[in-house]
Amino acid sequence: MQLSMAIRKNYGSFTLSTDVTVFGDRVGIFGVSGSGKSTLVSVLAGLVEPDVGEIFLNGECLFSSLNGINFRPEQRRIAMVFQQHCLFPHLSVKNNLLYGFKRCPEKYRSIDFSALVEVLKLEELLGRGVTNLSGGEKQRVALGRAILANPRLLLMDEPLSALDDTLRFQIIPYLKSVSSEFGIPYLFISHSLVEMRLMVDTVLAFEKGVMVGQTTSEQLARNRMGSSQVGYINLLKLGRPSDEGSLYAYPWGAARLLLSEKSERDESVAELSSKDIIIFKQHPEAISARNLLQCKVCSLFSSGRRIGVELDCAGNTLISEVVQDAVNELGIVPGSTVFAAVKASAFRILPG
Amino acid sequence: MQLSMAIRKNYGSFTLSTDVTVFGDRVGIFGVSGSGKSTLVSVLAGLVEPDVGEIFLNGECLFSSLNGINFRPEQRRIAMVFQQHCLFPHLSVKNNLLYGFKRCPEKYRSIDFSALVEVLKLEELLGRGVTNLSGGEKQRVALGRAILANPRLLLMDEPLSALDDTLRFQIIPYLKSVSSEFGIPYLFISHSLVEMRLMVDTVLAFEKGVMVGQTTSEQLARNRMGSSQVGYINLLKLGRPSDEGSLYAYPWGAARLLLSEKSERDESVAELSSKDIIIFKQHPEAISARNLLQCKVCSLFSSGRRIGVELDCAGNTLISEVVQDAVNELGIVPGSTVFAAVKASAFRILPG
Amino acid sequence: MIPLAPTDYDAIRLSLQVSLAATLLSLPFGFAVAYLITFVRFRGRVLVEVLVNLPLTLPPVVVGYFLLLLLGKHGWLGSLFNAAGIRLIFTLKAAVIACAVVGFPLLVRSMRIGMEGIDPQLINASRTLGARWYDTLLTVILPLSFPGLVAGSSLMFARSLGEFGATIIVAGNIPGVTQTIPLAIYEYASSPTSETMALSLCIVSVAISLVVLFLHESMAKKMARKN
Amino acid sequence: MIPLAPTDYDAIRLSLQVSLAATLLSLPFGFAVAYLITFVRFRGRVLVEVLVNLPLTLPPVVVGYFLLLLLGKHGWLGSLFNAAGIRLIFTLKAAVIACAVVGFPLLVRSMRIGMEGIDPQLINASRTLGARWYDTLLTVILPLSFPGLVAGSSLMFARSLGEFGATIIVAGNIPGVTQTIPLAIYEYASSPTSETMALSLCIVSVAISLVVLFLHESMAKKMARKN
Amino acid sequence: AGDVNLFIAASLKEVINELSDSFARKSPGVKFVKNYGASGALVKQIENGAPSDVFISANLEWMEYLKNKNLAEVSSIGNFTYNAMVFAGAPGKASSMRDLIKLERIAIGSPKSVPAGKYATEAFKKAGIDKQLGKKLVMAKDVRECLMYAERGEVDGAFVYRTDVLQAKQAKMLFTVPQELYPRVTYPMAMTGEGAKNRDATAFFAYLQSDEAKRVLLKYGFSSR
């Protein structure tokens, strides 16, 4: 997806003004309460008309105050999960879910209804009205309704805020797989750093209606490594695992990694944060971390207060982050040999 | 506060049934979506009449199907923060906030309006209507309105779910201080374990309408460590930091921790995931992790596939998680001495 | 038992026919007009509003007179229909039109109150889900303004049951053909000897509206139960 | 310019007086009845509903007759007032009562549609914040049913401007005393020579309702802007 | 001098207006409160205590009713004036009762509520054409309405009073209904109990029976006998 928005929208004391072009299918919007996130997605969906500006989605002009172009919401095929749910009170859960689906041209319909209902745990609610649903149930219906519209862009305004962790972490991989499988890019608003980290590659940061930073996935990783909890996310291509006691041993290039998570697939991708890698100068003894890899330091780069260390582990690349003191003390320089320790539970296998 | 509820309420396929007596001023309610949390607090507030049962608050009977007692909501002095805000659309923010305050007898009025408005960052919104507020703004108004009613019990249904971390961690200490200063006990519903642990002492866990356990928030977090992606979050009380090269040294009980984040306050709380602690049997040499703490193993507990290790570090408690293989290999048993390595960047200071 | 003459049974039947036809006939137009006034900003909106409310402000007799001018042999509409071989005045059609015109403002106003209560975000939601304006109209606005629609219809039906002034002018007062209940009541009431007959018909009229009322209530309840 | 006789000015003044008085007088009662029917489950609810809707179903002339029986010398209410030295029939008071009774169902129905649209959770919220039922009534239900109230009042005002059948019976048709616009129009229209006068009064009537309409619209807009 | 409350059948409006005006000129200080309406409504109003002094009905039945209720001063009851039935319509449509059967649509007052309607149907019966006319009749609320239909050409003709057709613009009097076919059209008058005690009212009541009044009535098309 390529989305460019150069717009201004004034509401009395609040003004939203952005001039941004963003590439990538998984985009996050981050900012404090009242910073204009919901306004931004409403503009994108065509529900709020900007005062001036232009919006292009994949090269197509959706709005242009200059040329008098303003596609109506129903022409945009941009579905939205509203912050306040906005379910149709006169329809059952099932008919709420199917509202967009029925209006979607046959050729675009690719989401499987029953799989979605299962992930969202809505099976037992299908026949019910929506007025008496619990907060989390409403949120799930709203999410399902938007996905089933098979949009070309999905806007989600804090779609998981009312859900418990179990549900949330079941829905996140589903959302990602739906997005990649059917090519539905999304914009995701959340206050949760964990959700952001799991859901998106690119983040647009807003403050008082102004975009204060856009980072592509690579930039984000390096910038935020120093200033945030997210760190740099290493993506590791793993082979088919074998049982190894209570753990699972995955081939990783020429090396071998122990993970606590099991995968049934021949190929998996695992996430590993740069923060979850500890570097030793010498081989440590008796350590709880199950993976101890001998690596060569390729390069060093700094990000904020932290130093990124690019490691070569049997031909694979890993980015670890350390502080300057550690670099000095351990004498980490390009070319030196170190040991990287990673806990078996630090990996997260991406659902595929 | 002493609250006992022995009630049953049936909604078709869902039945809420509790028989619980809870002591303490800070009580949490935990459960997956649809487990009956909102129904429970509605019953308590007098908005939903149980089919049968009794409710006593501090010895006073609020409801008894046997004796035909059913205090009306306005007689209970129990304020509620609704999950869906429920602000009065015809009133300004200020008049929404003051609605309960004006109806509260003079003698009970103790909350300071302007202090509350400041904490909730509502100063600039006071004159506005509520319809166009952002999601987080609405939630703050709803919270403020309930507190200003100076109730004798405050029910909060996910009151912080739409807020960013900065705001959230500013509001939490305020809520706690208001509660203790003016003696307002509260029931707090949240899906966030961190909020739970910061806000409440006792947790009532619900599953499918049935109370399945009454525990401390600490215990709850340990129980859920294994199933959570983020592990168990240690909350560390830190003192005022001093500069230490590129890092900051914080007193932590008798120990000292190096963090990469700076705090200007005399006291801070930092989060540390159980996953970010690596355990060594012997003191490792030359390690990139900046904190290497000698600890004594207090106890082991299992949660899902993981083993929780409760460590005593110079009088402080830390929970680390490891896999069973590591326990065997390192010979981790209660009483043994180990080294815990934590990277300076693994800590996250809560805003406040 | 209430004594009723054979022509009274005719009157009851005719009244029911006229009221029902007027209500059903007005529903789509009323809905369209209420929708236009509530949701669409267009030139001449005020004119539409004034036209719709006109029959309310004017005494029904005057409305009847204007209708006569319009539907009569030489009237603008009447001559059109005449050319097509259809006579309107002094027929039940004219009675239906009279009731429809007189009740229309009530119907539209009720529907508008219902429509104005719809959360605009629901309309937005339906549009982001691909519904065009007419789709939203039928699948969101129509069902959500149903309480207003039902209330408006029952108002209009009741009003039609009692419509006298306009009807008697355009439809005449022909027993068995255009004499509805109010017309029959009027006839009875204007002679000192048949007052009890007038009262009987009043009771019938009230009974009918009672039934309509209950239907309305039960419909409203049914809808409430759906949630 | 429209030619108007001096008695026409009286009629306009009287009509405005009567309509305004009827509307204002009915508002509190209408609100109370609408509240009762919508929010309170009590025995006799159906009876109240039937009574309220009665004047709608019956032709206004019949309503007028019933009112005459009630308010007349020997009537249940009339004799009460008579004892207090107050004569009701053939005064403006009777005209006000007639308009109030005839317009009441419209007012109540509009208010009910407005009230039924109120989110019950808002009422719950106000009660948890310590508001008793009458407090909630005044501070939540009343302001939130304001659109229905305004719509109902304007309906009722307009209906009162056009009220003829009941008024002429209980208040008589006395120029300068009880002759309102519709009665004056009736008088003019019943003689072929004064049809233009009738038309002039029609136009005045429509103009007044237009003003009321605009007031109503601007009130509704003002309230919308508040949000 | 005080108020004189007149309860007058609507069809007498113009004539009473003129008579009361001329009486008021002669006796300054007398104020007339005039209430025009349908005879039945007027009687009901009187019965229920509406302030009334003089009542003139267009209908003998209602005067009878009033008398039976003891609301009229029996000695005062008399006939104010008379009228005649005519057939009005576009010129050339008909010239006698026989011609009516050729017409398509004829307006009469509602026989049950409007005396003119009752008289018309009686006339049809006596003339032996009631069967043929059955389906052609349009019943109107009152005579004015009948005339209006005729004026606008909605009907071929209407049975109305002579006094009405004098005011018509389009419709012309086509023939007078022979008096032997229907009873005399009579406007009875009476003073109420209250009126009998009101000196101005009795004076006006007398004036209504004066020759001067008869002249005015004649002018409007009424007949004094």
Ligand SMILES: Nc1ncnc2c1ncn2[C@@H]1O[C@H](COP(=O)(O)OP(=O)(O)OP(=O)(O)O)[C@@H](O)[C@H]1O
């Ligand atoms: N229609 C409107 N009229 C006036 N002000 C508005 C309107 N819509 C939004 N605002 C204001 O604009 C600001 C941004 O609102 P927005 O809903 O975009 O915030 P947000 O980033 O989504 O916040 P949150 O995280 O709390 O949902 C807020 O201060 C809000 O009050």
Ligand SMILES: Nc1ncnc2c1ncn2[C@@H]1O[C@H](COP(=O)(O)OP(=O)(O)OP(=O)(O)O)[C@@H](O)[C@H]1O
């Ligand atoms: N009035 C009602 N009628 C029927 N079912 C109801 C009603 N209210 C609640 N329920 C059902 O009862 C169950 C519990 O609802 P409740 O709102 O208490 O859940 P919750 O624990 O608050 O969930 P969440 O975290 O999603 O808000 C849900 O399945 C809900 O659908």
Ligand SMILES: [Mg+2]
């Ligand atoms: Mg928002």
Ligand SMILES: [Mg+2]
């Ligand atoms: Mg809930």
